[in-house]
Amino acid sequence: MKPAKFEYLRPSMIKDALQYLEDYGEDAKIISGGQSLVPVLNMRLSTPKYLIDVSRIKELNYIKLDGSVIAIGALTRHYEVEESELISKYCPLLIEGIKNVGHPQIRSRGTIGGSIAHADPSAELPCMLSALRGEIVIIGPDGERTVPTDEFFLTYLLTSLEPTELVKEIRFPIINENFGSAFIEMTRRHGDFALVEVAAVVGLDESGNISSVQLAVGGAGPTPIVLEDIEDFLIGKEPTEHIITEAVGSIEDYLDPEGDLHSSAEYRVHLASILTKRALQTAINRVPKGMMA
Known part of the structure; x- marks a missing residue:
């Protein structure tokens, strides 16, 4: 399909782009790289009257x-x-x-x-x-x-x-140089959007216990989900396999995935559990030796 007819505008300064938005409001769409918007336009899921290309700013x-x-x-x-x-x-x-x-x-x-x-x-x-x-x-x-x-x-x-x-x-x-981090995702094919993805950042204290942890899951709800309760549970604990498994055991309480043609909701919860444990362990293993916080 082809996109619906629109008027193409190409400002080179922020103030001009903002003026266009003020003039045309909800009748306008911003485009930069176009990797997300162009398919939407082609399928006519969005039919703006004005397309504002900001790539020259x-x-x-x-x-x-x-x-x-x-x-x-x-x-x-x-x-x-x-x-x-x-x-x-x-x-x-x-x-x-x-x-x-x-x-x-x-x-x-x-x-x-x-x-x-x-x-x-x-x-x-x-x-x-x-x-x-x-x-x-x-x-x-x-x-x-x-x-x-x-x-x-x-x-x-x-x-x-x-x-x-x-x-x-x-x-x-920025990530503290003494911390470890990891990003892990599962896709049906390389380059596809993730079924589930997890980002983790972990710091360890001088005793080797977890001093800091930041954890988020994507693909398991309408927005990225920060797992604050799991983070809080892990603080101060030894990062053993048992502790990580126990921490992630309640993950389904925080997720709200929907099933679709790519995956069921249940499978996304299952993936989130596996990938969260894997991301945490990978981040822990990446904490520089001899540089614990």
Whole structure:
């Protein structure tokens, strides 16, 4: 199929893009890399009257260290993150996860801000951002606001982004160099969206007990799910197989998956349990020896 007729607009500055959004509101859609939106347009699941291409706004393409976070401009492409030495040093989880996004052709066009704004609960970036307790910087006619993930992701493909606003920046907290991290997902075929995915970050104290843990699951509910109760249970405990199994044993209480043609809800819960244990153990094994917090 072909998309419905639309008027194509291509601003080169943020202020012009915001003006278009203010003028056309819900009749307009933002496009950057187009990897998520173009298929939706082609299937006519969305029929905007105006398509605003923001790919020329160079001020939204950057990766920089800003205190304790890595700030990534919304128009930064996946491959730029994948190849970033800064991210490799301060947030290796992000590189591990982003290598699972589609294929190289998709990562060469898709943008970080586009993936976050699309808010697919099976996508890798929302899951990692949730595990790290990251933030989304939004810009609109009234200025900027910074939103945590639990207030940004509302349900399937729906965020708290207003029709007159843009995602400007995504802020990923850096990972302590003494911590270990892991991203694991299960897909039917390489490059597909995950049936279930898990992001984990773990720190150990001088005794080898768990001092810090951050854990999120994607694909098992309408938004990425932060497993706070499991995190709390693990703090202060020895990271044995028994303890990890006990911690994950209640995981079905926190998940809300739906069955579809790819997987039943029950299978997604089963996968979440297995992958969470695996991600935790992998993250623990990656804690640098002799560098426990």
